[in-house]
Amino acid sequence: MTDYNKPARVRFAPSPTGHMHLGGARTALYNYLFARRTGGKFILRIEDTDQKRYVPEAEQEILDGLNWLGLELDEGPGVGGDYGPYRQTERREAYREHAQLLVDKGYAFPCFCTPERLARVREEQQRKKENPHYDGTCRKLGPDEAARRAANGEKYVIRFKVPKDGSTTAHDLLRGDIVIENRNVDDYVILKSDGLPTYHLAAMVDDHLMQITHVIRGLEWQSTFPLHVMIIRAFGWEEPVWVHLSVFRKPEGKGKMSKRDTSEAAKGDHSIFIKDLKELGYIPEGILNWIALMGWGVPEDDVMTLDQMVERFELDKLTASPAAINFQKLDHFNGTHIRLLPDPELAARIKPFFVEAGYSVKDDVLIKIVPLIRERLVTLDDCIPFAGFFFKxxxxxxxxxxxxxxxxxxxxxxxxxxxxxxxxxxxxxxxxxxxxxxxxxxxxxxxxxxxxxxxxxxxxxxxxxxxxxxxxxxxxxxxxxxxxxxxxxxxxxxx
RNA sequence: GCCCCCAUCGUCUAGUGGCCCAGGACGAAGCCCUCUCAAGGCUUAAACUGGAGUUCGAAUCUCCAUGGGGGCACCA
Known part of the structure; x- marks a missing residue:
């Protein structure tokens, strides 16, 4: 049972590779809610170990997004904290050391196989309808030979040495025990040839070093979940509580919501990206309430402010099944929360939309029109068609x-x-x-x-x-x- | 193809063996209010995927089937 009196340390760990979207926002929200509920810490960690996909503006967008949504950070890049740095590229030494530690203990091995050879092996396996997996060539390499080849300047990665037999049981808070045969787990690369770690190593090392107590993350990690557990056990560390969140499905109810699928998701008056939603006149209160309830159910009184969500949040009440995005419901929550805003607050929020539309706004007039249009607004930018004429x-x-x-x-x-x-x-x-x-x-x-x-x-x-x-x-x-x-x-x- | 997960109204969900001929919310339909549009109030339609078990009793437990989802990279 979850102890809500024990301060948790949780983290939101996005990779800066694109725009912040609904899925990420919900993961951040749940982490935030749990941190606040337990009186713990909400931490941001930037997982930027993939230099090929790195988008320079993305980190700022994440920071802006969290800030705009009102999910205040306790630790993170720019915020500070006792467990930094909070950007993984600034922690590479830790990963290298830990990878070496695993090699020394026999839990990992250097692999000199070229990407080309690996690709050929994979093709061959697929042709034979086999499960694509590492064929184990470098597993048998003696330490001396490995050292010699490395000294020769041969490029290599470090792979985790997954036991050939037996099975691994990993425990997810929402799904219970997940048992997988070890032979179905590949010898994953944990340290790349560029010296940077893959997620599998980086996240485990950081979660341990940062003393993360609960890992609340997306379902895409569920398949490598047993691997992560093996890595942690190899180090002899204590496991965090694991919670894998369901994914968001497209509004049509088919397929996973994808941030690459922008034409589909961003059309019309809606978008899956936080920064778009802001421009479209959605308010944080509405968005938060909406995404909170996709994957978490409350018996009644589902209109909640952030603080009310904190009071009511229960980690083990999250839903394990995927949720289809329903923008109509977003409209409903947005309108509802707009109606809850006090006059001066609403006035301040719609003002930028008038300005953006080219109107010169008189504040004394603005405050007077607010009560007149409040219950007519679904989004803030609805103020233009409803009340633009006041400034003409x-x-x-x-x-x-x-x-x-x-x-x-x-x-x-x-x-x-x-x-x-x-x-x-x-x-x-x-x-x-x-x-x-x-x-x-x-x-x-x-x-x-x-x-x-x-x-x-x-x-x-x-x-x-x-x-x-x-x-x-x-x-x-x-x-x-x-x-x-x-x-x-x-x-x-x-x- | 292989591995893992999930399964209550169209959608998000409550429900943890009797309180359920299944509750709430969005959406839909109707009525009321009304200077337009909203908001608000009231009402209605709408679901336990299927089949076997376990049990005095199953939406709730087990198994199978089906459907859906996630993953199978030197990406996260």
Whole structure:
């Protein structure tokens, strides 16, 4: 049973090879939640041992992503901590030493096989419908010969020497014991010929040195999980608790979500990349709540802030089965959390979207429109179509839309004139002063509120759909509202 | 092909042998509210993959089948 009173040390260990995506964010989130829940530490480690796939901007994007999401780090690159450095390329000596230690103890061996030969062997095995695996050539090399060839300048890697017989039992918190026959585990390379380790060695060494207590990682590691356990046992170290998270499936429910599959994932108004989601107007609260619940279920009250998730989080309640991404649900959570934001906060969040769209934002106006549009926003950038007109000098209504439903241009013009008459007679246009006389007009004219208000709406806001009419007119102001009404009358009369 | 894992409404999930003719959420449908669009309230439809066991009793345990997923690199 998981002890939530014992501070855990957990890590999020991405490789800087591309954009931060939903899967990574969820792994980070679960690690964060568990760290906070136990009063432990949330650590970031950059796994940059593959120089071929290295993307320089990726590390910053990860940092930005975590920061934006609000997953605060306790240790990591740029943050510091007692177990650094937190970038694997800065720890190569540790890996080299540990690889040598395994060789000395007989748990690993140098391998001089060329990639070309290995490729041929693999081809041959596949042709014979055999399981592709290392054929063991250098396993039998004596230490003297190995030393001689190495001294000769021959390139070599170090492979883990997996026992030929027996089986290995590895324990996953969510799945229980996983038993695998050792003959099904390959002699994996743990140190590459460039002197850098592969994941298998690097992660195990670091997790041990960094005193990681719980390894919460993606399912892609499940197949090499027994290998990792063997490595740890070879060193004689204590094992962390292992948790392999399910993968995200594509919205169609088929296949794994892939960050390479951008055309599929990033189309439309959604994306699997955190930085895209930010630009699309999604807020951290919404995203976090959404991904938290893909792989973790709560009985009820599923709308949660980060802090509430921390309170409720239970590691062993995570789900072992894969989850299909459902962007509709993201929209729901995003809208829900937007509605939970206090006025000034929401104002601050939508402001950049107005600015980005080219509007000059007046803060006093901004704070007034927030209550009007809050429950209409699914994403922050929805504020543009809903409330852009508040910051426009002139609006240009579509003439056809000025004509009320069931009426013609002439009739609509008459209504607009009457509306102008009513409004211009008022000292100022607050929603309290404008609504009663307009309602009275609707009443005695026999028209519907829809028809009369519709004309006013299109005239003053320039659009058929808008925030509540009289509140909007109030914010637009008397002068500008009447000006716009007048222009609408002219348009209608010219039809 | 081989190894490993998973399996409750369309989707995310609750459920750890009786509380389940299976609960919540998204989505869908309907109604209410209503100046548009939303939000909100109420209601409805919708699932234990199949087959064998174990048991007085199974969504819950076991086995098999089927389906789905992950992996099979000097990538992580």
């Amino acid at each position: 000098d002139v609006v240009e209504p579509n003439p056809d839309e000025l004509i009320a439903k069931g009426l013609d241009a002439k009739r609509s013009a008459a209504i607009a004139r009457k509306t102008y008459e009513i409004l211009s007679a008022l000292p100022d246009l607050t929603h309290q002063t404008t609504e009663p006389p307009m309602r009275a007009y609707v009443e005695q004219s026999g028209l519907s509120a829809n028809q009369v208000f519709g004309i006013l709406r299109v005239a003053t806001t320039g659009q058929k759909v808008s925030p509540p009419l009289f509140e909007s007119v109030e914010i637009i102001g008397k002068e500008k509202s009447l000006e716009r009404l007048k222009k609408a009358i002219e348009i209608l009369e010219g039809m």
